[in-house]
Amino acid sequence: MSRLLIFAVLTICIAFNYAADFYPTKYDNVNIDEILNNSRVRKQYSMCYLGTGPCVTSDATFFKEIFTDAIATKCKKCTEKQKEIFEKIVVFYMREEPEVWRTILGNLIKGRRSS
Secondary structure (H helix, E strand, O other): OHHHHHHHHHHHHHHHHHHHOOOOOOOOOOOHHHHHOOHHHHHHHHHHHHOOOOOOOHHHHHHHHHHHHHHHOOOOOOOHHHHHHHHHHHHHHHHHOHHHHHHHHHHHHHHHHHO
């Protein structure tokens, strides 16, 4: 009986430790294609990430908060879905709006140097 209890406690501890190694999954179901394909919405998100406008939605705020770390660590703490989201964002901006992408990366580098 005590072995079963110890096993259960260890399993729970491992599960909590494993979950703590990832970003929260609250916004994993955001429709990134819808955001990227709507120029008005995309501009709002871009301005949020660049710090030139407010973050209008809670998911924009969330992704802005983890963006620098996710890019710097190659999405080490991202869920599979978050990796897909970030990959779509990066590919879109590199192809469709390279000047915005360069500005975002420039801000990212400046932010990393000042921290």
